[in-house]
Amino acid sequence: MLGVVRMDETSKLVPINMKEIEIKLAWYLSNNRIVTEREVILESILENIRSMIVDELEGPYWGAEWKVDDKQISVLDILGEEVGIIVPQDGSFIDEFKNNSPKLIDYLNEKVKKIVQNNY
Incomplete structure (x- = not known):
C-alpha cells in the first residue's frame, strides 16, 4: 500500500508533513x-x-544545529x-511547518543550496 509507513521503519522516518509528525510521535511514545x-x-x-546538505555536498561533510530554537539554524x-x-x-x-510544510521544505532547500554555493 502506498503511503503506509511500517512501524519498524519509523525510527528512520524524517517527517516532511504533519501526518508524518503524528506517525513519528506515536512511534516514540510506543x-x-x-x-x-x-x-x-x-x-x-x-x-x-542535514539531508539536504548531504545531497548538495555528496557526503556528510557539514552539519546543522539550532542556534536559537525555532528561530535560527546554523x-x-x-x-x-x-x-x-x-x-x-x-x-x-514550527508555525511554518504546521501551516505549509511543502513550502517550508522548498525554502530550506533553497537556503541550503545558496549557503553551499557561497561557501564551497
Missing part, C-alpha cells in the same frame, strides 16, 4: 520515549536540512565553523 510534537517538529526540520562546515544561518520566513519554523 517505544517509551516521551517527546512533544514541538520536539519532533524541531528534530525533523534539522534532519531535513549551518556548520567540516571544522564546525558557521558558514550560514537560516531563519524562518514568518518568524517561526
